[in-house]
Each structure stands twice: as structure tokens, then as C-alpha cells.
Amino acid sequence: MSDICNFHELATLDAEARAALLKRSETDLSGFIDKVRPIIEAVRLEGDVALARFGRELDKAEITPDRLKVTEAEFDAAFKAVEPEVISSIRFGISNIRTFHEEQAPEPMWLKEVRPGAFAGDRWTPIASVALYVPRGKGAFPSVTMMTAVPASVAKVPNIAIVTPPTADGGVDAATLVAARLAGVETVYKCGGAQAVAAVAYGTQTVGKAIKIVGPGSPWLVAAKRLLSDIIDTGLPAGPSEAIIFADGTVNGAVAALDLLIEAEHGPDSSAYLVTHSREVAEAALAALPQHWARMTEQRVGFSKAVLIGKSGGIVLTSSLEESIDFVNAYAPEHLEILSTDPFAHLGRITEAAEVLMGPHTPVTIANFVLGPNAVLPTSRWARTYGPLSVTDFLKRSSIGYVTASAYPEFAGHARRLARYEGFSSHENAVSEIRDELLKG
Ligand SMILES: NC(=O)c1ccc[n+]([C@@H]2O[C@H](COP(=O)([O-])OP(=O)(O)OC[C@H]3O[C@@H](n4cnc5c(N)ncnc54)[C@H](O)[C@@H]3O)[C@@H](O)[C@H]2O)c1
Ligand SMILES: N[C@H](CO)Cc1c[nH]c[nH+]1
């Protein structure tokens, strides 16, 4: 055992203790649900006044109802406030994220001739409106702005708005505004957490109603999305960040420790494990933690220590490579690093992970910010059914069908028979001789 980081030897754990390792802070949201219910109701009834009040109470921001929308002047000031080098890195990230998402975008329409003279396919069109949630509690997230705004813009959504908590001075994080404008989004509202979800679900005097909200956030946001999911599409479930560093023993354990700390530093509600069957790697990682903590800020040391000695983090020493892979698949992490000199040797057996980052030169940080794939990813084991945020989250699909006169008789015959079997007389009539006669006359 270690007092700086959990060290679980998997073979020594019973089934209950193993199952506990798979839990996340989001697994039980009951404490948050009850507290966000009145926030949602207040925003529904009072609109902007409630948004400003919660901004003052929860974000400790100097915010008033008339300042909820970011102005042109605030955007311009943001470009002056952010260092040119940071703006250049935002441009670099946006360019890669755009390249990735343009490649990912489906063809606007395809049609296949399923039988001679009969065609069927899909058409994709943008959703009418979307709100992008950019967190601002335990950090600033221009990267989340890039990751949500770029695919929305590639999808050509006509109404895109960002919602993000106000800063103490009643503004918005400057780099978030820079990223928004460079990604093509000009509407930004200063509200966060549950009140932001309620604002875009119901609309307020200032905040426009949206039909969908995407973007990650704290359990406050996740709880509100759950409560409002009947009236707004809440997209993929993206809560507190989490990662598994899966090491096969071919890369130095100190590197594994370095990467274990990446997502562990988001907050005490995050989850982070190093999973390896190599005792040497596990012990080297444990030994390296203090030297890495010595180079981190006090706040991030506090968060990552809380994760690594808490219920959702630490080092997991397995008895074989197979057992490591089974653990990874059972955990279904948001981010997975395959820390190996031959990562592709393992990729085929990893089936449950929202993002798989290959080899020692692809740490989570690079994918979080600038690689191109989307870093808004499903958490809390939702990677078993959801993928990363993508262009298709901002589009909807319609089926297209077209039967020509020459193909019609064969299709009508089969459809008629099935309509009669199911007992739908109107369905049957519509493909009977009645139609032939009406079309002739
Ligand atoms: N899954 C992903 O793709 C992904 C990406 C980036 C970040 N994240 C995660 O998003 C989260 C961001 O969280 P955050 O806290 O930094 O920002 P946040 O914006 O989600 O949360 C801050 C908001 O929480 C609300 N809040 C705080 N205390 C409250 C209280 N007592 N009662 C009611 N509401 C309260 C406030 O409205 C505040 O504006 C982190 O957990 C991070 O790990 C996830
Ligand atoms: N790790 C986050 C997704 O889980 C993305 C991010 C942005 N900034 C830092 N990290």
C-alpha cells in the first residue's frame, strides 16, 4: 500500500472491490438533482433576473441581466488581452480540428438503386439551433470552445450560441472568446451550470432557445441535462474527465505517472488509473509521482492527489496483459492511452474506449487541445454506446425513397400482401388497383 496513491493488486480484490473500481463520481447524481431542480424552475419563471442572480451567487461574478450577452467590444478586447502565441496555438488547433471534422462529415445525400428503378438513401441536414456549453469552474476551456464550435460550423448549423459561466469581473475568459470568433461563433451568453441548461431549454429575455445542448461539464450540468432531457436534446453524456493509461511494460513507468496526472488534475470528481501487468512500471510510476507533483501548481496537486487516493483513481497492477485489457474494456474510459512502443499490437483487443491514443508520443494533452479528433467524449462508461462528439451530432438524417413507375408494380405487390397480413386496410388500398385507376384518370 501507499499513502500517496492507491495501489490495487487486482488479483487480491474480490468481485465487489473490483466493481467499485469501475464507479465514477457521476454514478450517483442524487445529491445534485435535488439542488438543481429549484435553479431550473427559477430560470423558467424569472429568466434573465435568475441567471444574473445565480451568476452572482454561484460564480461569484459581478453580473447583471443587461450584461448577459457578450458584446462586440468584449470580443475585440479579448483579442488584445490574449498573447499572440496563444492565439497562434488556438489557430493551429482549430485548423487540425477542422481538417478532421471536414473529413468526418457525411456526404449530404446518397441514393442506392435497391432494385431496378427504385432508389433509397439518406440525406443529412443541419439541426436548426444548438447551444455549446463551455465550462469555467475549475479551469478555462478555450479548447472545449474549439471542439464544440468547429464541428457545429462544419455542419453549418444556422444558430450557434455558446453558454459559459461569467468570470469574477462579469466577463468571459478571453481565450474562449478568441476561439469562438476564430471558429465562427459570435453569440456568447454568460451563464453556466444548471442555469445555462435551463436558459437554452426555455429561452429567456436575452438567451435564445436552442433545440440541443452539447458540451461537457461538472455534475451540476450533467444533473440539469438529465432533468431537462424531455424538452431539449442533451447529446452525448460528457461529465468529469477520466483516463486510463494502459502500459504494457515497454515504456518507462515515470512517463506513465506523468500521463496519469493529466486527467487526474481536472478536479476531485475526475477518475484516472494506470493499468499495467508490469510491477516494474507500476513501482516506477508510484516512485515518480512526487517529482511530477513538484512541478505542478498547488491547486492541481490537490485535485490529482484527491483522485489518486480517492475512490476513482490510482495504479491497478494486473496479473497479465489479458487481464489489463479486460479491465480497460470493462472500465470503458473516456480517454485511453496505450503506452507501448508497439501500440497497434494491442489496439485490436481494445473495444470499449471513447478515444484511443497510440504510443508514447500521443499523450492525452495533445488530443485534448490540438490533434484534431474531438476531446468532448462520453464519460461514466457511456463509451460502451456513445462515441466522441462529431459533425453528425449537429446534423440529422432523413431517409429518402424514390420508386419509379416501372419499379412500382413489384413493390406494390409485396407491400399489399404485408399490409393485408398486418390488417391495415388503408395501407393496402393505397397500393391496390384503386391507385392505378386514379393515376390513369
Ligand atoms: N467529458 C469531456 O469531454 C470533458 C471535457 C472538458 C472538461 N470536462 C469536465 O468538465 C468539468 C468542468 O467542470 P467545472 O467545474 O470546471 O466547470 P462547469 O462550468 O461545468 O461548472 C461550474 C458551474 O457549476 C455550477 N455550480 C458550482 N457550484 C454549484 C452549487 N453549489 N450549486 C449549484 N451549481 C453549482 C455553477 O453554475 C458554475 O457556473 C470538469 O469535471 C472536467 O473534467 C469534461
Ligand atoms: N480532458 C478534457 C476532456 O475530458 C478536455 C480538456 C480541455 N482542457 C483540458 N482538458
Ligand SMILES: [Zn+2]
Ligand atoms: Zn483534460
